[in-house]
Structures are given as structure tokens and as C-alpha cells.
Amino acid sequence: MEIMCLNGWGGTLHAALLPYLAEAAPDILCLQEVIHSPSSAQDWLTYRDGDHILLQRANLFRDVASALPEHVAVFCPAAQGELWDGDVSIPSQWGLATFVHRSLPIIGQAQGFVHKDYSAVGFGAHPRSRSAHGVRVWDHEAGRAVSVTHMHGLRDLAGKMDTPERKAQAQRLLELSRQVAAPDDLTVICGDFNVEPDSETLAILAGSGMTDLVTARGFESTRTSHYGKPGRFADYMLIDREDAVARFEVIRDPEVSDHCPLSLRV
Template sequence: MRIVSLNAWGGRLHEPLIPYLADVDADVLCLQEVVRMHDADAGWLVYRDHGVELPQRASLFEELKAALPAYDAFFLPVARGDLFDGDRRFDSEFGLATFVRRTCPVIGQAAGFVHGEFSADGYGPHPRSRNAHCIRLFDYRHVYPVTIAHMHGLRDLGGKGDTPARRHQANALVELIRQVKQDGDRLVVCGDFNVLPGSETFEILASLELIDLVTSRGHDDTRTSHYRKQPRFADYMLVTPNVEVVRFDPVAAPEVSDHRPLLLDLR
């Protein structure tokens, strides 16, 4: 089974992103920072926040669905806010997307907020709400279930250090996973956690016997050339000891975001 986790960066690198996700041959795609719109008449709109303007692919989720017809698609918004075309405003939903190849049936799932709650009228104050999605699949090829969870962790304007909110986030993620995972399941947890390697987040996730593959295998960079700051950790993928890791790679090329895709082959 192949699992890919990626912060899609609102589709900002849309041209290489779509073919990469279509061609990577993943069984499960765990995507953060995905945009969904119902009535946009432009391919690109702009997100504005305190003087910062970022291009966003207006219908990224729908474009991914079209590029991945053999997958079941799940979209889990954290908020609905404005994107702009000049002075014109468009309602936009922003959140997580999970794509699961239909040959791996979803036999259980849960979703919920690990910080805050859904905002239907704007993106809300910082640190903004965050959610997580956990699914339980059955792998027909190897005849066992696999539980997979991903989240987009809190972005705190004060940095990536530990905070009470991040502690709550990690505990909430563990509780969400416990709703889905059953004894003996292989477990994979991934996403853009927005924390540093020494975060207490990993101590809390260790209650599920999870081990991080990024740091334990000596990788020190999960960002691309489009991200020019330090430190260069943001994304993580953790597994339980019963997961046989065939391959793990923070993919450096092609660059499809300011984050690297995390690619895991397991059996």
C-alpha cells in the first residue's frame, strides 16, 4: 500500500501538482490546505490576510476529483472565508482532502476538530481552527485493515514551539484515532503538524506506539526551494511497529508545493 501526505499549498503550484498526484500511484492521498468552491468563475483567486496576498486555485478539490476518477474523495472544511478577484469576493471553503483508491474500501472513519470549531463566516482569528480525518481501510491484497489519520496542525504566529493549544491538539488527535483504530491495526499518522522535532506532540502520539519516520531515519528537510525560512521541519509521518516500511521518502522532486510530499510504501 502506498500513502502520500502533502500540504497542497492551496494549489499554488497547480501545473506540476495535479499530474504528480495523478501519477504517483498512491492508494491513499492525505492532503492539507485544499480549496473548494461551488461558484467560482476564475481558475485563480487571491487570499488576503494582514497585507499578505496568496494565489489560490479556486476549485482545487474538484480538479483533483477529475484527475483521480478511481478514488473516493472526502473533503473536510475548517472554515468558509473570502477569496478575491480584484474587488469581487467569493465564498471559499478551506480544509483537508482525503482520496482513497476504491480497491481499498473504507470500513470506518471519524473526523473532528483538534482546535477550535468550524467557522462559516470568515477564517477566524489566529491561531485558526484545525481538523483531522481518520479512516480505516481494508487491504485486500494483504488481507488486513490499516488505520490512517492526518491533520493540518496549528499555525501559531509565535512560531512552532510547544503551547497549551498544541498540547490539546495532540491529545484530541489521539482521541479521534482511538474512535477508529482497533486492536492490532497497522496505524499511520501524517500531515503538516507545524511543530519542531522535539515537540511534546510526539510524546503524546507515542501513547499509540507511534514512531516518526522523518527524524528517526535522519531526514532534516520537509520543505522545498519555495520555502526560504528556517527551521525546515513541518511535515511528519508516524507508524506503529507492526507497519513494515518498504520505502519512505520526503520527495524532493518534483516540487509541487512549498512542502515535500511524504511517500510511504508499506506492507
Template sequence: MKVVSLNAWGGRLHEDMIAWLAETRPDILCLQEVVHTPDAPAEWLKYRDDGMDLLQRADVLGDVKRALPGHFAHFCPAAKGELWHGDVPVQTLWGLATYIRKDLTVVSQAQGFVHGQFSPNGFGDHPRSRTAHAVRVYDPDEGMLSVAHMHGLRDPMGKMDTPMRRIQAGKFVSMIQGVIAPGEKLAVCGDFNILPGSETLRLLAPVAPYELVTTRGFDGTRTSHYGKAEKFADYMAVNGPLKDAAFDVIRDPEISDHCPLVLDTA
């Protein structure tokens, strides 16, 4: 099975992202930074925060569902806040989503918050609430596979280890442990918003000890659309049955300010 992890960047490179996903057709897509605006007044809205005024696709969730008609989507909202259509505020859900090929059997799953709780009255101050999703699926050809992803909290001070990140990692590990079974394949991924060597990766090691971005020699996971010097944010950690699996960080085409991470579990 092909597992892809990607921060969608609010769909800002919509056409390129949708074209790549439709061509790649991952069996399981772990998508972070997903916008969902039911009955949106326009296809594009604006996100305003800390002096930024950024275009966002109004319904990334639906855009990707249409690009992957053979998948079902599990949406995990973290907050409901305002995007803007001109001077008109538009209530919008924001979170992550997992797209799973329809002929895969979902045996078990867990969804929950690794930081904060659902915020129905605005996105809130940073560090904002973060959610995660873990799913265990059965494929007749490969057997069982568990995949878990999260969008790690953003700290305005940086990507260093903090007590909140330690708690977040502990909650994520507990969620994963509630889904996996001994000896089966496991992939843990997402935009963790941390640096290589982070405590978060050490805390994930009991369930997924092999982190593939750093150990396979990749020099980062950010594209040219990201202007800061630090280029690491996204990670793919696996357990023993997948430690030698094919893996790549896709740099071309650029479909976000994050690179897609692609794991082949076969």
C-alpha cells in the same frame, strides 16, 4: 498500499502537483490546505491576509479529484471565508481532504476538530480552526490499514510547544483511538506545524511511536519555495507493523512549498 501526505499550498504549483499526483497514484492521499469554491468565477482567486496577496486555485478539491478519477474524496472543511476575484469577495471553503482508492473498503472513519470549531463567517484570526480525519480501510491483499492526518494549528509566534497544541494532540489521539484496532497497521501524518522533539510527537507515541521523517535522517520537509530557516513541518508516524516500511520525503519535483511524504505499507 502507497500513502501520501502533502500540504497542497492552496494549489499554487497546480500543474506540477496535478501531474505528480496523476503519475504517482497513491492509494490513499492525505491532502492539507485544500480550497473548495463551488461555482467559482475563475480558476484562480487571491487570498489576502496580513499584507499578503497570494494566488490560490479556486477548487483544489476538484482539481485533484479529476487527477485521481479512481478515488473518492472525503472533504473536511475547517472554515468558510473570502478569497478575492479582483475586488469581488468569493465565499470559499478551506480544510483538508482524504482521497481513497475506490476499491478499498472503508470500514470505519472519524472526522472532527482538533482545534476550534467550524467557522462559517470568515477564516478568523490566528490560530484558526483545524480539523482532522482518520480512516480504517480493508484491502484484500494487505488486510486492514488505518490512516489519520491533521493540519496542525499555525501560531504566529512559532512552532514551539503550547497548551493549545497539547490539547490539539490529545484530541487527535482520541480520534485515532476510535478508529484503529489492536495489531493492525497505522500511519499518522500531516503538516503538524511543529518542530522535531515536539510534545505533539510524544503524545502521539502511544498509538504511533515510530516517527519516520526525523528517525530516517531527513533534514526537513520544506522545498525551495519556503524562505524561512526552519525546514520541518510535516511528519509521518507509524506503529510497530510499519516501523520498517519504505518511506521517502520527495524533493524532486517540487509541487508545493512542502515536500510530499510517501509511505509504502506493503
């Protein structure tokens, strides 16, 4: 079974992202920074936040679902705000999505918030609402249940330092994972955590018996050449039984986002 985790960057590199996902077709795809604008027929809309202006793929959730037709797709919105088609505002939902191959029975799942609650009247002030999603599947080939939970961690304008909000977020992520997983499950927690390797977030997860594969295996970055800021880590993938890992990669080529895909085979 292959589990992939990726921040899709709102589909900014759509032309590279969609063919890559269609070819890779991981059994479980955990995708963050996903746009869903069901009232718009446009391919692209614009996100505006002060001086921060970024093109967004208007219906990235639909696009990825079309690229993975053999997967069950679940979209988990964190907020609905405005994207722009020229001078026309378009209501657009922002969040994360999970795609599970139809050969894997989904025998449990949970969706919740690790920071704030659903923001229905705008994306809100930073740090914004953040959701998480977990699925429990049965792997018939291995004869076991596997639980996978992911989140998109808080973006704090001050940086990636530890904060009380990030500590609470990590604890809620762990609680959601425990809500999904049974005691004997192989358990994975992943996502764009928006923290450094020495963070309190990773310490909390490590204290629960989880091993982070990015840092434990010596990878020096999870960002691509499209990310120009300092701090080369954001994405992590943790597992409770490292001996179950058949392969783990931080994929640097092709570049399909400003984040690298994390690929775990168990």
C-alpha cells in the same frame, strides 16, 4: 499499499502538482490546505490576510478529484471565509481532503476538529480552526485493516513552539485515530503538524507507541526551495509497527508545493 501525505499549499504550484498526483496515484492521499469554492467558475482566487497575499487554486479539491478519477474523495472543511476575484469577494471553504483508491473498501472513518470548531463566517483569528480526518480501509492484498488519520496543525504567528493549544490538538488527533482504528490495525498518523521534531506533539504521539519516520530515518527537512523561512520541518508520518514499512521517502523532486510529499509503502 502506498500512503502519501502532502500540504498542497492551496494549489500554488498547480501546474506541477496535478500531473504529479495523477502519475503517482497513491492508494491513499492525505492532502492539507485544500480550497473548495463551489460558487466560483474562476481558476484562481486571491487570499488576503493583511500583508500576506497569495494566489489560491479556487477549486483545488475538484481539480485533485479529477486527477484521481479512481479514488473516493472526501473534503473536510475547517472554515468558510472570503477569497477575492479582483474586488469581488467569493465564499470559499478551506480544509483538508482524503482520497482513497476504489479498490480499498472504506470500513470506517471519522472527521472532527483538533482545534476550535467549524468557522462559518470567516477564516477567523490565528490560531484558526483545524480539522482532522481518519479512514479505516481493508487491504485485501495484505489481509489486514489499515487506519490512516491526518491533520493540518495550528499555525501560530509566534512560531512553532509548544503551546497548550498544540498539546490539546495532539491529544485530540490521537483520540480521533483511536476512534477510527481497531486494536489490531496497522495505524498511521500524518500531516503538516507545524511543529519542530523536539515538540510536545511528537512526544505525545511517541508515548502512544507511534514512531515518526521523518526523524527516525534521518531526514533533515520536509520543506522545498519555495519555503524561505527558518525551520525546515513541518510534516511528519508516524506508524505503530515500523517493521511493516517497505519504503519511506521524503520526495524532493519534483517540487509541487513548499512542502515535500511524504510517501510510505507498507
